[in-house]
Amino acid sequence: MMTTTLQIALAGNPNSGKTSLFNEITGTNQRVGNWPGVTIEKKSGKLTKYPNVELQDLPGIYSLSPYSPEELVARNYLIDDAPDLILNLIDGTNIERNLYLTTQLLELGVPVIIGINMMDVVEKNKQTIDIKLLSEMLYAPIVGLSVTKKKNIDELMKRSLHTHATSEGQGQNHIRYDKRLEVALEEIADVIEANTPENRRRWFSIKLFERDEEIRNELHLTKEQQIEINEIIAITEKIFQTDSTSIMINERYDFITRLVEKAVTNKSNFELSLSDKIDHVVTHRIWALPIFALVMWMVYYLSIQTVGTMATDWVNDVLFGEVIPKIATSWLAAANVAPWLEGLILEGIIAGVGAVLGFLPQMIVLFLCLALLEDCGYMARIAFVMDRLFRRFGLSGKSFIPMLISTGCGVPGVMACRTIENEKERKMTIMTTTFMPCSAKMPVIALIAGAFFPHSSWVAPAAYFVGIGAIILSGIALKKTKLFAGEASPFIMELPAYHFPHLKNVFFQTYERGKSFVIGAGTIIFTTCVLLWFMASFNFKGQMVATDKSILAALGNSVAFIFAPLGFGTWRAVVATVTGLIAKENVVATFGVLYAHAGEVSENGTEIWGALRASMAPIAGFSFLLFNLLCAPCFAAIGAIKREMADFRWTIFAIAYQCALAYGVSFITYQLGSVLLGEQDFNIGTVLAMTLIVIVTYFFIRKPANKRKPESAAIQIL
């Protein structure tokens, strides 16, 4: 076994291609995305070609200031764990901004090698970067490369190992700023000479000059030292007539400007790139949202209504409807197994798991479409567009990134909320991000759309917009309470250039999501189906009985009255909703088991649709869909909410809010919808629904808590 001898830290700005490079050289498949903030924790992997080298993929950061959680993770690793080498990956198309972090990394006293990524795009943009000159000016080795085109990656790794073996890349003492600032930094270095190692003295001097509290505490400076440093800073601030942090920022950018002027030439100045031209349309003030709605409608139309449905129909009707049940029946008959076991396999496992797997083709098409949109850079634009919309309602576009991730799975979506610094906003986003339909909710959407609205193309995409709508409306209402009152935090996001989707990324992401769906069906859904079959076959005395007299029917009937006002007060629908808490696919599996078990249908998926249609009206079906979309997520996501909230009461509050909102929305939809469609007469439920609308409207239009406060204060003073 080879021991790890070399630790390399992979650092750079968000969306500079670090995780793609990491995957390429470690042979792993970490999640990559064409938007900033995909990596929220550091990850490690050994290099395929050099197994004694370990690479740490750090979250993307813009600086080494301890302001955001990602910056803290990266900075703590670089300072405390002291890697042997820093591989700084730079986006060549945004070199000026990327070099800001480089100047800080070079001060750390750790050898740095710089990789300038996206050189293919740089050339396309008619830019040239004089790598040799840049390398000389930064006193660090630089390799130009393109990770997506797999160009020069080997060269970068070879140079990295060479850099470690030699004294290259130690540029901390070679970047020089204004002489007056340098004098101040040297004086601070003299003051802390006894407290710091030589190779890091400049870094500590700069941090102390910037009044970095963490570093000040770490160095355990004496009172005299602190007074002396404060005097040096105060004199320098007087000379520059600005605060010390601004001095450092200005000096860094002055240095970078000089670098870029000499080393970068741009022949396409003032020419709009293709990305700019596309952005003029898709991020248009008025057209952006209708275009987004159209795009999402097309995605769902392709996956749920047309292309995906053709394959799903075959899987449901032929594979799980005829082929597998027939083979299983003949095998079980030949093996002469007990009737109960035959029932368990055919009506429990095949009907339940088959009902979920039947939707796999639709899911694959949907995952493929979403992966294409993400990889080409469109979804990053939607975060920008949504920021404009969210800001009006007191939310930040930062909340959209977790929402975007939640369309895959709510668990990483909730985890991605860590990147939101503002505590109130973070908590609100954690509470609401699982409203987005995750991949496990897709079969539920497809089931309801197929069973009740087979000819309407709006139902499936409506589920997506119901999720966004619930988040926005929650934002409006919650921001007006004392708990969440406050201005939305600023959202700065770099829009990556559009590019043709990388097939490897797209197929990998689709495969990963599809695999996760199949594993879920083969494990948790399988187990639940077996349990459900037993509970639907036996009574409390342990006797085998008809489904309507089973344990499940008794339990479902005992709580069905709660859901009766929502239109789906049947025990089967109630059981499906409750089992959905284990995993949302269970909603579909439960119907599969229960209807197949009752002998109402064979194991044919579309027959389940017919049985479902017979059990409730379309408006009740839609109400059922809304409730299952918005209510508490699965246990795994609830666990993630608990961890991210780090507070039991907040977790309970979040779950209660989600369930109450789901109940309210379903109640209003069913009560008013059934009256409008003539399925019910005007009744007490209609009055209650209208009252609920008035109450909810009050929460939307009332004054925010922070604006109500001064009034009450004034009353107290009077």
Added chain:
Amino acid sequence: MWATIAIALLIFGYIGVIIYRRVTKKSSGCGCSESDCPIKSHSSDTQ
């Protein structure tokens, strides 16, 4: 009868393995089981 016992053992044994793996899974830090974790943040996946 033997076929019934064998198939039943197979099914319940499989369920036992699923539950055992869920209960004893290494914490991935994100709540997902390791095999289907969509973010794969744990280092065991990358080494």
